[in-house]
Amino acid sequence: MKRCASVVGVFLLVVFVAFVAPGPALAACQLGVPVVKVGAQGAASGAHADYGRQINMGASMAVEEINAKGGILGCKVELKFMDEELKPATAVKNTRYLVTEWGAHYLVGVDSSGSSMAIGPVLPELKRPYFFTHAATHRLTEELVAEKGIKEIVRVSVPVYQDGILAALIFKDMPDIKRWANIGADYEYGYTSWNLFKETLKKYRPDVEFVAAAWAPFHTLDFSAHISAVMAAKPDAIFSTPWAGEAVMLLRQAQIQGVFDQIKLWWQAMGGSVDVLEGIAPAVIGDKFKGKLWATARYIHNWPDSAENKAFVERFQKRWSRLPNYSAETTYSAVMIGKAAIEKAKSLDSAKIVDALKGMQINTPAGLRVFRAEDHQFVYNVPAGRVVMDPKYPIPVLGELRVMPVKDYYRWPPFTPVAATK
C-alpha cells in the first residue's frame, strides 16, 4: 500500500517536472503584465439582447476555464463586457474605451455588421487584434482584410456564406420549389444573403424564379404587410433573414396569416439560433409550421457529434442553465484562439499575435477551425436542417442535417465583388 502511494508520488513528481516545472513557477506571469485583459461587446438591449448575453456567457466561461487552468502563460485573465446597442458609434466608442482606457489586450464579439465595419478601420490605430464572433458581412474580411490589409481583424464565426450560399446548395436539389420570395433584413446583411443565394441557385437551377422581395428594417414590429406583399406573388418558398426576436415575431405573424398552408418551405437563415428556437418552441411542438421550416446558424449545439462539443454543451448548461447559442460558442472559441495565439507568440503585441495565427488549426466545440491567411477568416463547417423536436432537448433542434463541404459553400480568394444592394 505504502509502495503504491510512493509510486503514485513519483508519478506525480514526474508529471510535475514534465509539464509544469519547465515553465517558471505557475504564479509568475510571463507576459510582464498584471493580468491579460479581454474586452468583449455585443447587443445587450432590445429585441436582439440575447446575443450579447450569449457573447458574455461564452466569453465569461472561457475566461473562467482559462483561469482555473493557470491562465495564459501564467497570467490571470480578466474580462469586460459592454453593450454595443447595435449602433456603430457606440461600438467604436466601446472599443476605444476598452483598449485605451481599460487596457484590453485583445477583443472579441460584436453582433452588428455595421458595428464591425465601423470598428475595423479604427483597429490599426489602436493596435489590438479583434476576434469578430457574429457580425456576418463578407466585407469585413473580404474587403477590410484581403483588400485593404487591416491585419487586426480576425473572424471566428462564419459569414453570410452560411445564410445565402449554403441555402442555395441545399435547395437546388428540391426540384418542385421554383418560385422564391424574400423577406429580408433591410441592411447589408439581408441584401448580401439574398444576392448570394440568388447568384448561387441560378447557377444550378436556371428554371428558378425570384418572384418578390420585401425589406424590414431593424426594430420592425409588424411584418404583416411584408408577408402579404410577398405572398401576393404566390411563392413556393420564402427566404428570410430577420433574426433574433424579430425572427420569432415574423414566424408567428406568418403562421397566423396561413403562410405555411400555401408554401412548401421557409428558410429562416439564423433560425437555428437558441433564442429563436426557444421562442418558437410551442409552435414547433404544435406543428404550426407543418415541418416546412428550415434553418441554420453559425454553430448548432447538436453538431458536431464530438466528445469536445458534448462536453462544452454540458459545461455551458451547468454554468448558465441554458443551451449555448452560436454567439456563445464563437466567442468562447475566440477567447481560446486568442489564448493559443498569445501562447505561441509569447507576447501581447498585436502584430505578433496575428502572426501566430498563420497556419493555425484549432479544435473548438464547433469542430476544427482553420485560419485562412488571405482574409483572416476561420473556416469551419456548420450544417443546416429542418427545425424539429428532439426528445433529448427541451427546445427544437435542427434535424435531417445537411452538411456541405466548406470548399463548396465558403467563398474563396481571390474574391469577386458581391452586389451588396437590394
Next chain:
Amino acid sequence: MGEGPVASGSRRRIVTPGRSAIGGLVLALVLLPLVGGQYAQYVAIQVLILSLFALGFNILFGYTGLLSFGQAGFYAVGAYGCAKLLLLTPSLLFGVVGGTLLAGAAALVLGVLCIRHTRIYFSMLTLAFGMMIFSMALKWRDFTGGDDGLVGIPRAPLEIPGLVSISMASMGRYYYFVLAVSLVAIAIAYRLVHSPLGLTFQGIRDSEGRMAFTGVSVRTYRLIAFVIAGLYAGLAGALLPALENTVTPPVAHWTTSADPVLATLLGGIQAFAGPIVGAFLFFMIKDIIVRFTEYWLIWLGIIVVVLVMGFRGGVVSLATARWRALRPGREGA
C-alpha cells in the same frame, strides 16, 4: 463689474463666466494631451463636438425661444457632407468647411419653412424635417451607404495648398485641431449673442409683438438664428467623420436631436456657457455611469426630471448663484 449680466430687463438673464476661469479652462484643455491618454483626448473631442452642437441649438432655443427637435438633421448633413468630401479629396479643411456650409444651406432652405411657426408647431415641423433627413440617410443607399453608412473615411491631413500640410493621423493632433476650431467657433458665438443681433433674438423671444412694433422683421431674425444653429450643428457633425472614420444614419435620428436639448438643459439655457458645461456633464454622466451599470438611461432620466421640476436654470445658473451668494460684495446688477 465688467463681465456682469447683460440684457438686463429681459425675462431670462444671460450670465457670463469670469475671464480667469475661461483662461484656466483653455489652458487645461491645451495641456490635456500631456496628462490624459488617448481615451481622454477622444472623450474631450466628443465633448467639444457636443458643445458646438448644443451652443448652436441654444442660440435658437435659449436666445430666440424656438425649441427645435430636428437639429440632428443638420448635424447629419454636416457629417455626411464632410465624409463625402473627405472620400473625394483627402483635405480636412475642405471637408469640415464644406460640411458646415452644406448644413447651413440646408438650414436656410428648411428654415424658411420652419420659421413660419413657433412653439409646438415649430418643434413638430423641425422634427418632421429632421426625420426626413434621417429617412434619406437610411434609404438613399447609393449616396449614403444606407444602414451601414459611409465607412473608411480617412482622417485627412490639414492642408492649405502651398502653405502647410499637417498629418492628423494621431489622436493628439486631431484633438488640437478640434480644440482650435471649437475655441474660434465659441468665441464667434459669444460675440454674436452679445451683439445687437443677439439682443434682437432675445427681444423676439421675450416679446415678439414689441419687437415687431419697433420695425424688426421677426421672421428674418428667426431665420438668421435658425441658420446659425444649423451652421453650428453642421460644424459639430463635420468634425465627426475624421474622428470615427464612419458615419451612420443614427446621427440623423431624432434621439440625436435630443442630445443638445438635454445638454443645454443640464447646463442651463440662460447662460452662454450653459450648453458647454452641459455637454461636458452629459457626456461624462453617460461615460462614467456605463462603466458601472448598463442602466445609465434611468439616471439621465432622473436628472432630467429633477432639473425640469426644480432647477430650470441648469447647473451654470445654480453655480453662478452660489458664487454670488458666497461673494456678496461682487454682486453685479
Next chain:
Amino acid sequence: METLAFQGVVGLSMAMYLWLISAGLTIIFGVLGVINFAHGSLFMLGAYLAFTFYGLLGWNFWLAILLSLAGTAVVGWAMERFFLRYLYGVDEAYQLLLTFGFILILDDAVKMIWGGVFRIPDIPAFLEGHWSVFGRPFPVYNAFIIAAGIVVGIVLWLGFERTWWGRTVRATASDREMANAIGVNVPRVFSGVFMLGAMLAALGGALGTPVRVVSPGLGAAMIIQAFVITVIGGLGNLKGAFVGSLIVGVLSAYGTLLFPVFELALIYLIMAVVLLVRPQGLFAR
C-alpha cells in the same frame, strides 16, 4: 386588384395599433395642452404588463388586458399628479423635456424589471385561425384588432358627445377658467383624462402581446409615428387622429408593397406639408 385590396386590409389592422396610441396622445393634448413625449412608453408599459400577466403567468387574456390598463393608468396618474401638474404654467418646452425624461426612465425600468425576455405567448384559442378575405387568408386575430379599434372609437365618441363626463371634459378643454368657475374640479378632470390617455396607449400595447415582441426602446419608436398621426389629423382632434392612423397604417402597408424606398420619408413629408399648409390638421372643423 385583389392584392391591393388585401394589402389595404392588412394596413387597416396595423392602423388600429396606431389609432389606440394616438387617441390617447390627442385627448391629452386636447384637454391638458400637453404633448406627452412618454406616451409611447406607456404603450410599451402596457405591452410589458399584459405580457407578464398573460404570457408569463398564463392568466386569462381579458383579465391580463384589464390589469395592464389598470397598472398603466396608475403610472399615468402619478406622472400627471406629481410632475406635470406643476408645469402647466411654464413654457411647454419643459413639458416636452419632462416627458422625455420619463421615456429614459421607463426604458431602463422595463429593462431592469423584465430584462430582454421575449417570448410570444400563444394567441387565445378563440382568436386563432384565419378567414378568407379577397381570396387570401386573413388572421382572425387581426380582424379582432380592427374590431377593437372601431369599438374604442365608438365608445370614445359616445363618451365625449353623449355623457355628462364628456361634456365636462370638453368644457374644461375649451376654457379651463370658466369650467373652474362653474364648479368643475379641473385638477381631477386633468388626472382623469391623463389616465384615460394612458389606458388607451396601454390597450394598444397589450393587444399586440400575442403577435409582437416587446422590447425597451419601443416607446421612442412608437411616439414619433403617433406624433405624425396627431399632426396630420390636427393636434387635439380625435376624429382627425382616427383618419390619420388609417392614412399612416394603410400607406405604410402599400409602401411595403409598392414603393419601399420612399415609405419612411413619405409619412414625414406628409407631416411637414400638413404643418405648413394646414397646421390645424386635415380634419379641423
